[in-house]
Structures are given as structure tokens and as C-alpha cells.
Amino acid sequence: MTSCATVAAQEYRRRKASIDAAVAAGRFARVDGERVLANWLAIALSAGATPEQCGGAPHAWQQEIGLADIFARHVLLQEGPAAHVWHAELARARDKAREKLHARPGDADAIRRYLTLQNLSDWLLPGPPSSSEEGGPGVVSQERLAA
Known part of the structure; x- marks a missing residue:
């Protein structure tokens, strides 16, 4: 994994934890948190991170579907927010x-x-x-x- 991918995956995980805490505290709705988090997942995947490196739902989805990293990244980027x-x-x-x-x-x-x-x-x-x-x-x- 490149430095860019490592940094981006770490940032995604940091933001996910922060958003989860804010939603749990009632500072904003889950749907709003998921919208913001989708951007950070797209950032991490565009940087070259794999769903596994991002963890959580993206990795669980990849395992459930059984896609290789490159295909899972492609599908998630196509289905995620526009660049x-x-x-x-x-x-x-x-x-x-x-x-x-x-x-x-x-x-x-x-x-x-x-x-x-x-x-x-x-x-x-x-x-x-x-x-x-x-x-x-x-x-x-x-x-x-x-x-």
C-alpha cells in the first residue's frame, strides 16, 4: 500500500469513529453522517486503499460478495459520490x-x-x-x- 493509501485509510477510520460518536451523542442524524462518510470512503479508495484497509461495512460487503480488491474498489467508487x-x-x-x-x-x-x-x-x-x-x-x- 502506498503512503497516500495508508494516510487516506487512516483518515477514513478516524472520521468514521468521529462520526459514529457524533451520531451516538445526537449531534447529527445517521443519514447525514453516512453522507459525509461516503466522501471519506471515496477519498480513501481513490488514494488506493482497499476496502479491507478501510474496515467496517466496506470490508464486510467485499467479503460477502467475494470480490477482489480492485473490483470492490471500482464498484464502491462507481456507487459512491461523484469526484x-x-x-x-x-x-x-x-x-x-x-x-x-x-x-x-x-x-x-x-x-x-x-x-x-x-x-x-x-x-x-x-x-x-x-x-x-x-x-x-x-x-x-x-x-x-x-x-
Whole structure:
């Protein structure tokens, strides 16, 4: 599994746990949580993660149907949200993480969250890699954020 697939699968599992907790606490309806989670599954699968690496329902479905990874990924991506929808969700999450980073400079968790989402955006979103505040292209490093 590539670095991109590993990071994206971890992000999917993190978001699933967060959404499950929010639904259990009554902060929003399960249907709304599932809609958001479908975007993160599409992000993970587009990054090269397998249903097994994502865990939960996607993996259970794959096992029940008996599809190989490549076919299961294809079906799930075809049945999931359109690319422009999950692109928008990834960009929204990245921008929100950037705002939190500026509000809490030096916070290790905010730095880690931003770097994760920025790197996923650079790997998966169309167009040239995004630029940091200094104007440099490509993946933002922790050292550049600390400067």
C-alpha cells in the first residue's frame, strides 16, 4: 500500500469513529453522517486503499460478495459520490484544518491534522499542488510550518 493509501485509510477510520460518536451523542442524524462518510470512503479508495484497509461495512460487503480488491474498489467508487463532491469535502476539511492551525500555532495536533489533509489534497485533488503561505509549491513540511 502506498503512503497516500495508508494516510487516506487512516483518515477514513478516524472520521468514521468521529462520526459514529457524533451520531451516538445526537449531534447529527445517521443519514447525514453516512453522507459525509461516503466522501471519506471515496477519498480513501481513490488514494488506493482497499476496502479491507478501510474496515467496517466496506470490508464486510467485499467479503460477502467475494470480490477482489480492485473490483470492490471500482464498484464502491462507481456507487459512491461523484469526484467533484469528495474533492469539495477534502478541500473543505483541509481549509478548516488550516484555519485551526492559524488559530493554534505550534499546536502539534493542529499541525499534524493540517499536514495530513494538505498532503492528501496535493495527492488527490486536480490541478497543480497547492502552495504554502511562502509561495512554494508542493507538499508542506512540518519544518516550513514551524518557520
